[in-house]
Amino acid sequence: xxxxxxxxxxxxxxxxxxxxxxxxxxxxxxxxxxxxxxxxxxxxxxxxxxxxxxxxxxxxxxxxxxxxxxxxxxxxxxxxxxxxxxxxxxxxxxxxxxxxxxxxxxxxxxxxxxxxxxxxxxxxxxxxxxxxxxxxxxxxxxxxxxxxxxxxxxxxxxxxxxxxxxxxxxxxxxxxxxxxxxxxxxxxxxxxxxxxxxxxxxxxxxxxxxxxxxxxxxxxxxxxxxxxxxxxxx
Amino acid sequence: xxxxxxxxxxxxxxxxxxxxxxxxxxxxxxxxxxxxxxxxxxxxxxxxxxxxxxxxxxxxxxxxxxxxxxxxxxxxxxxxxxxxxxxxxxxxxxxxxxxxxxxxxxxxxxxxxxxxxxxxxxxxxxxxxxxxxxxxxxxxxxxxxxxxxxxxxxxxxxxxxxxxxxxxxxxxxxxxxxxxxxxxxxxxxxxxxxxxxxxxxxxxxxxxxxxxxxxxxxxxxxxxxxxxxxxxxxxxxxxxxxxxxxxxxxxxxxxxxxxxxxxxxxxxxxxxxxxxxxxxxxxxxxxxxxxxxxxxxxxxxxxxxxxxxxxxx
Numbered sequence: 001x002x003x004x005x006x007x008x009x010x011x012x013x014x015x016x017x018x019x020x021x022x023x024x025x026x027x028x029x030x031x032x033x034x035x036x037x038x039x040x041x042x043x044x045x046x047x048x049x050x051x052x053x054x055x056x057x058x059x060x061x062x063x064x065x066x067x068x069x070x071x072x073x074x075x076x077x078x079x080x081x082x083x084x085x086x087x088x089x090x091x092x093x094x095x096x097x098x099x100x101x102x103x104x105x106x107x108x109x110x111x112x113x114x115x116x117x118x119x120x121x122x123x124x125x126x127x128x129x130x131x132x133x134x135x136x137x138x139x140x141x142x143x144x145x146x147x148x149x150x151x152x153x154x155x156x157x158x159x160x161x162x163x164x165x166x167x168x169x170x171x172x173x174x175x176x177x178x179x180x181x182x183x184x185x186x187x188x189x190x191x192x193x194x195x196x197x198x199x200x201x202x203x204x205x206x207x208x209x210x211x212x213x214x215x216x217x218x219x220x221x222x223x224x225x226x227x228x229x230x231x232x233x234x
Numbered sequence: 235x236x237x238x239x240x241x242x243x244x245x246x247x248x249x250x251x252x253x254x255x256x257x258x259x260x261x262x263x264x265x266x267x268x269x270x271x272x273x274x275x276x277x278x279x280x281x282x283x284x285x286x287x288x289x290x291x292x293x294x295x296x297x298x299x300x301x302x303x304x305x306x307x308x309x310x311x312x313x314x315x316x317x318x319x320x321x322x323x324x325x326x327x328x329x330x331x332x333x334x335x336x337x338x339x340x341x342x343x344x345x346x347x348x349x350x351x352x353x354x355x356x357x358x359x360x361x362x363x364x365x366x367x368x369x370x371x372x373x374x375x376x377x378x379x380x381x382x383x384x385x386x387x388x389x390x391x392x393x394x395x396x397x398x399x400x401x402x403x404x405x406x407x408x409x410x411x412x413x414x415x416x417x418x419x420x421x422x423x424x425x426x427x428x429x430x431x432x433x434x435x436x437x438x439x440x441x442x443x444x445x446x447x448x449x450x451x452x453x454x455x456x457x458x459x460x461x462x463x464x465x466x467x468x469x470x471x472x473x474x475x476x477x478x479x480x481x482x483x484x485x486x487x488x489x490x491x492x493x494x495x496x497x498x499x500x501x502x503x504x505x506x507x508x509x510x511x512x513x514x515x516x517x518x519x520x521x522x523x524x525x526x527x528x529x530x531x532x533x534x535x536x537x538x539x540x541x542x543x544x545x546x547x
Contacts, residue, residue, distance in 0.1 A: 003334035007320070014322050078318035078379065081282045082335045083307040231286050 004079070004092030005099070008066070012100050017065075021058055025104050028054045033111050044112045048129045049199040051108065052192070055140050056165045062100060063144025064158035066093045067226075071152040080230075087223050094145050094219060101137045105130070125201030132198025135211035139191055140165055142218035149222045168192070235260040235387060235417040236281065241290035243276050250276040252441040253290070258434075260386075263413045265432030265449075266421040267536060273441040274421040275315055278391050281419070282312040294387060308337075311385035313393055317376025321365035325356055325375055328364060329382060336383035350381045354408055369396045377405065381412070388418045394427060406431055425536055437536060462503070462527055464511075467496040468520030474499075476514050482507045496523065 012018040032050045067090075070076040079089050112126055147161035148154075167174075172193045175186035187193065191214070194207040236258040243251040251273040258264045268274050279285040281292050283299050283306055291298060297305040320328055326347070333343040351357045354374045359367060364375060373396055380388055393409065394402045402424075409418065409431055422428050428435055429449040437445040466473050470488050477486045477499075486501040508525065515522050 003331060007323075007331050010327075011320070011322050073318070073321075074314060074316040075318040075320055077279075077282075077284050077312070077314045078332070078335070080284050081307055081310065081312050082332075083304045083337060084335060085304070230284075 001084070001088040001092040001095070004084075004089055005095040008093055008096030009099050012096065017061070018100050018103070021062055021100070022104050022107060025054060025058055026107060028057075029108055029111060037114075044115045045123075045126055045129045045199055045201055047111070048133055049196070051133060052136050052195050052199070053169070055137060056162065056169055058104070059101075059137075059140040059144045059165065060147070060158040060161040063097050063141055063148050063161060064154040065148065066097055066145055067148040067222075068152050068154045068157045072154075086226060087219075090145065090149075090219055090222050090226070094141060097141045097145065098138060101141060102134075105134065105137065123201070128201065128203040129198050131203070132195055132207070132211075135198075135208060135215075136191060136195045138215045139211050139218070142215040142222070143168075146218050146222045146225065149225050235262075235295060236419070237291070237293040238277070238281070239291045239293075241277065241280065241292065242288045243273070243280060243285070244288045249441055251280070251287075254438065254441070254443050255290075256436055256443065256446060258417055258419060260417055261413070261415070262434060263409075263418045263420065263432045265428035265435040266419055266438065267423075267425070267428055267435055268421075268438040268444075270423075272438045274438060275391055277438070278312075278389050278419065278421060279314070282310050282389055283307050284312075284314075308383070309385055310387045310389060311380035311383065313376050313380040313388075313390045315391045315395075317372055318379070319364050319372060319375055321363070324361055324363050325351070325367075325378075326360045328375065329378060332379050332382045338383050346382070346384065350378045353381070353411070354378045355404065370398060370401045373397055373401075374405070377408070386416060388412065388416055388420075390418065390420045392421055392423065394422070394424065402427070462501050462508070462511075462525060464499045464501065464522055464526075465492045465496060465524040466499060466515060466520050466522050467493070468515075468518065469495075470497055472518055473497075473515070473520050476518050476520075477501065477511065480507055480510050480514060482510075492523075 029047065029051060032047055036044075036047065067076075070079060080086070112130075116126075143164050144157075144161040147164065148157040150160060151157050168189055168191045171186040171190035175183040175190065178186065191211070194204070194210050197204040197207045238257065239255050241251055241254050242249070254273075254277070256264075266274050266277070276285065280287045281294070281299070283303050286300070291300075292306075293299070294306045294309055297309075299306045320331070323331065329347045329350070330343055333347060338346060348357075351360055354377050356371070356374055356378055359371055364372060367375065373393070377390070377393060380390065390409070394405050397405060406427065409420065412418065413431075420428070420432065433448060435445070435447065435449055436443055474486055474488065477483055480503075482503045482505040484502045484504060486499055488497040489500050490498045492498045511525075512522060
């Protein structure tokens with residue numbers, strides 16, 4: 001598990017992907033951060049909502065290669081014939097993508113630090129908001145990993161996860177207008193409604209459990225998907 | 235060491251491997267021959283646990299691949315058709331990744347890697363990025379990867395494909411050296427290779443086993459008739475007609491001019507006619523300058539078995 005994770009992290013930082021994503025993310029935050037700084041507003045927590053939205057663009061690029069590349073290059077054979085369980089392989093891949101996400105998150109901390117320095121006010125809500133952001137990142141990455149397992153084409157994987165994340169993002173709004181059974185189902189997968197609880201400065205225990213279980217279930221589905229593919233087509 | 239019992243693999247409606255059974259003893263090198271699409275790679279992928287079978291059992295060292303996959307995988311080193319390489323790593327980085335993946339103890343990794351690189355001739359290239367290596371060297375990295383963890387069983391899917399003749403000889407030497415303490419299944423298109431390395435050959439065609447024996451026995455089995463190549467001096471027509479009068483000669487023809495009034499002949503007989511041929515030719519004053527049997531190569535057998543589908547056993 002750690003072996004796979006370590007290799008994958010190394011691979012991220014050897015290619016331009018990690019740096020491009022970090023740069024992109026920082027640029028996006030800066031664009032949103034600047035007006036607030038000018039308006040002397042000290043509520044960084046509202047930016048966390050925007051940061052969640054940026055992840056819809058970042059995560060598909062981050063995760064697109066994670067399993068699809070192994071399938072394309074034939075390295076999947078090496079992983080699958082090694083005495084390591086499939087779940088550990090998938091988990092290792094997830095940890096790798098999550099590590100890059102953590103690096104991005106840590107770098108983004110400079111913005112709240114600037115605010116805390118100038119306003120002198122560190123709020124526990126901000127820490128809670130960041131916890132929500134970390135959990136949301138995990139859930140998003142698991143979706144990306146699942147999408148990457150479904151195809152050997154990285155571009156397709158990126159598009160699938162992008163669409164899936166977008167649907168989840170608007171699920172709340174959609175469910176209100178659709179209503180009925182579909183509406184109910186949509187609220188189940190609405191990650192944003194859970195995340196918004198954090199960005200309002202509330203630490204919701206139910207939301208924490210929801211996001212963690214969501215991630216775990218999607219990773220489990222990823223393992224099932226790969227297993228199923230091996231049995232049906234090979 | 236390896237037991238394959240009634241193995242079947244279907245891809246949808248297509249039957250890739252149809253109810254094949256064979257076993258490999260400990261320390262044996264088994265050659266796995268067959269034309270493209272015969273089911274060689276599929277069988278190997280199933281033995282290594284990469285693909286599940288549709289029906290049938292594969293046991294390695296007594297462990298069933300379906301019920302004890304990790305026990306089986308621990309014992310197998312696998313070189314697939316396309317070497318599973320991460321091109322963004324150097325040879326050393328890659329091999330230490332594989333070492334960890336195969337759970338080689340940390341303190342043993344370095345020594346083992348050095349031994350393997352020495353064995354396959356990679357020591358000078360250990361710091362190079364795999365992406366920058368030539369095909370031949372990538373194949374060596376693939377072979378090195380299979381050797382990591384010192385597995386008892388090696389499954390090599392066309393190990394010499396894409397190598398130049400010098401490298402092929404080197405890799406064959408390596409495989410032969412490895413065979414002393416390991417069980418090896420090796421697939422190949424190149425038939426002399428199989429007869430040079432393997433103790434036993436399984437010929438597979440369209441998903442079924444077409445023949446199974448030692449290379450020597452396979453050649454003698456099919457070789458029921460004698461093929462001779464002779465160089466005889468004298469009148470061509472006279473020689474051909476005289477030879478045809480011998481009981482047992484099925485076919486004789488002058489194939490090439492070999493000198494003044496001298497021709498090379500190829501003949502087929504269904505029994506040993508060398509004695510009679512000698513006296514008859516002496517009788518008509520046509521000396522046999524040269525005579526040699528052209529025994530069937532594994533290549534002939536292969537084509538024979540695969541095209542005619544004759545059962546040899």
